[in-house]
Amino acid sequence: MHKVHSIPIDLCQYALKNRKINELKLFIHLKDISSGHIKFSNTIFDYKIDWAEDLGLNHKTIKKCLKWLIEEKWLTINNKRKSIRVVGYRQLKRKMMFDNNSSALWESEDYNMFKPFCCSAVISFYRNKKRFIDHRRSATNMERASMNRKRDKDFYSIPIQYIATCIGVSKTTANSYIKIAIESGMIEVKKDIKTLKTETGKPITLEHYSSLKISYKGYVFNGRLRRGKKYVKLICANRIKSNLHLKHKRYS
Structure with missing residues (x-):
């Protein structure tokens, strides 16, 4: 029976940053099919073909991932008992020196969706974190965030560069x-396109477009200006809504 896994956000981020999605996918699968220990008859690669089929990978990739998981001590081998021990999240977090207790629920049996899940979990976490920080930074920002929230509930602006960093x-x-x-x-993502306005709140007409392309009031637009029907438009950071369930779970 498929288990619901509360996967630490830090693990998802580590896998994305270091291109170890397949390794993490196999690790989660081994946790899913066992109670923490897996017996083998001859070698640790006894089930590589079965696991490859389960995960939609080839058996060579499974073998490579297994070796990496063992080298990094995400799995430990007891040759006497002929068993593989799958390290728990708590121990793994200590080993990796992760200090974030947020996690995302992995409920799917379709491992083809595992990379999208990791991407979504990490993006959702940093979206929520930015919104939390912005709402408390100053009264002005709180008002701005409140307006953002009222304009489109559950969507919040987050620049790509912020996510990348x-x-x-x-x-x-x-x-x-x-x-x-x-x-x-x-x-889900919605584009955020605003009409550029003067300090007095008047929309800036297209006749000023060329002079604004480089900067305006010291602000550099970096190619984010567009021509509207009558007014100059500014392409702002996309607004993101998460459909994932994140939770705060203490692993240590």
Whole structure:
């Protein structure tokens, strides 16, 4: 029977940053099919074909992942008893020196969705974290955040560069992770396009577009200006909504 796993966000982030999604996928699968120990008859690779079929990977990839998990001590081998021990999350978090107690619930049996799950979990966590920080930074920001929330409940602006920096990957990689998450339906994104206005609140007309392309009031737009029908438009950070269930769980 498939178990529901409360997977630490730090593990998902580690897998994305270090390109170890298949390794984490196998690790979770081994936790799923066992109570923490797996017996083998001849070698630790006895079940590589079965596991490959379960995860939609080839057996060579499974063998490579198993070796990595053993080298990194995510799995330990008892050759006398001929068993594989799957390390618990608590021990793994201590070993990896993770200090974040947030986790995401993995409930699917379709491991083809595991990478989208990891992408969505990490993006959702940092979206929530940014919203939490923004709401408490100052009274002005709280008002702005409140307006954002009223305008579109559950959606919150988060720049791609912010996600990239938090995960520790390039902006291009972060953007690809966002696309994967969107395609899975685990997060939703809405574009945020605003009419650029003067200090007095008047919309800026298209006749000023060329002079604004570089900067305006010291603000550099970096190619985010667009021509509207009558007014200059500003492409803002996308607003993201998470459809994942995140929770705070103490592993230590």
